[in-house]
Amino acid sequence: MSSFASSISKVFYGTFIHSISIKEIEFISNGLLFVDTHGRIAKIVRNVPNDQFRGALDGVVESKVVILNEDQFVIPGFVDTHIHAPQYAYCGNGHDVTLLDWLDTLAFPHEAKFKDASYARRIYTKAVARSLRNGTTSACWFATIHLDATKELVKVIEEQGQRAYVGKVNMNQNSPDVLRETMQSSVADTRAFIQYVRAIDDALGLDTKPLVTPIITPRFAISCTSDLLTELGKLAAEFDIPIQSHLCENLNEIEFTKSLFPNSIDYTSVYADHELLTHRSIMAHCVHMKDEELQLMKARRAGISHCASSNFNIKSGMANVRKMLDMDLKVGLGTDVAGGFSSSILDAFRAARTCSIAKSPDDSLLIPELFYLATMGGARVMELEDTIGNFEVGKEFDAILVNTAAKHSPMDVFEHDTIWTKFEKYLFVGDDRNNEKVYVQGKEVRLPDI
Ligand SMILES: O=c1[nH]c(=O)c2nc[nH]c2[nH]1
16 A cells, blocks of 8 residues: 555545635535545545546545535534533523623523533533534634633543633623632633643644644623733733633623723723734624724734624624625634524524625625635634635645435425535525534544434
8 A cells, every 4th residue: 555545544535615715615526535644634636537536546445435425515614713611501592681681690690500510511511512513613612710610621522522722711800709700810720721721732742733722711801800811911922822702792891891991992902902912812793893993903913703693692783794804804703602592603604694784785795705704714713724624735624524415404405406506505504414424633523412
């Protein structure tokens, strides 16, 4: 066997669909995609006729080949740039209030329960399983303030095999007593959490990027004092890790933030003034941004998680994604469970489309743009665009094998359907029942029965 053939763990033969730019989706038909033993895409060959694919295998044994039928195709795994793991416990509940009341009445009382790490494991097992089933191969998770429970989330993610950023949340003001840390304990626990994840990654001795990365997670400016924000900015720089938070989601939130941080010229500047707005920052929502704030995001190369479903549900408003894209800001999609009622990026895609049409019907986001946001855009926001997001040779194989004719799925395909119409139907009508297999770093994820 040639050294190339022995370096290959799996080959797919069939249709591949991915973004090659924000405007263009490539359909590769009769393609051969080779995945190596490190989970990287080693080679792609396009337009290999049925009767010739064996000859194009370059010595790879046929038992390693997965042959797709005409109802199946492979797409890059979805990237969820904003999701709260503990909030999965009440996903779908309580949408009749707006953000600050929603936090007080629903989010905070539930999050207090995560003091109990075994309770956390129960909820997190389901939350991660549901996310993977929905085809999310990479996710940016908020946990809670609790160190042990956040470690539990890491364990669950490692067990289930998702690529993830995981954040221990920081809160030391404007929070109920049961969720209020001191500045010192918040920093110490965050440091301990980062070291915990780093130790796991070191022990694995990986020759690829680790699947799980710690992320600095001040809940939002309202819940952190200026000195805590300063310390978190220092930790992000010391460990060179990403940062996530919420920004300009709701008008009352913005007013309250301004009153707490009178020395910053606007909400976005609060993060910038504390060294928390960097090329590694992921800011959720950005619904009510002034032009100067968008420009500051651009200058700092910070990313935006667009969470349209949540923004409709808890009535926060509609972000202007067209404007963000025109400025070449980094934008991805977020489910924002449980402000959002679904942990499916397909639902986030649909909500983002509705939001964009309602905002500017003549200039709304097109399907290639939305698909890009769900995959490559998210990868850019996570600064993983060289690792995942599409099927460029050298990237890691994070993917969904979609079966448009899956039994009990919500969609039907007919003789007149083309690969484009099947793909479009999946985007608009499909759900997790069409996600036949999910791969992260070349490995098939064992999709839990839920
Ligand atoms: O949608 C949101 N969900 C939250 O949990 C949260 N915390 C602060 N701001 C928030 N927004």
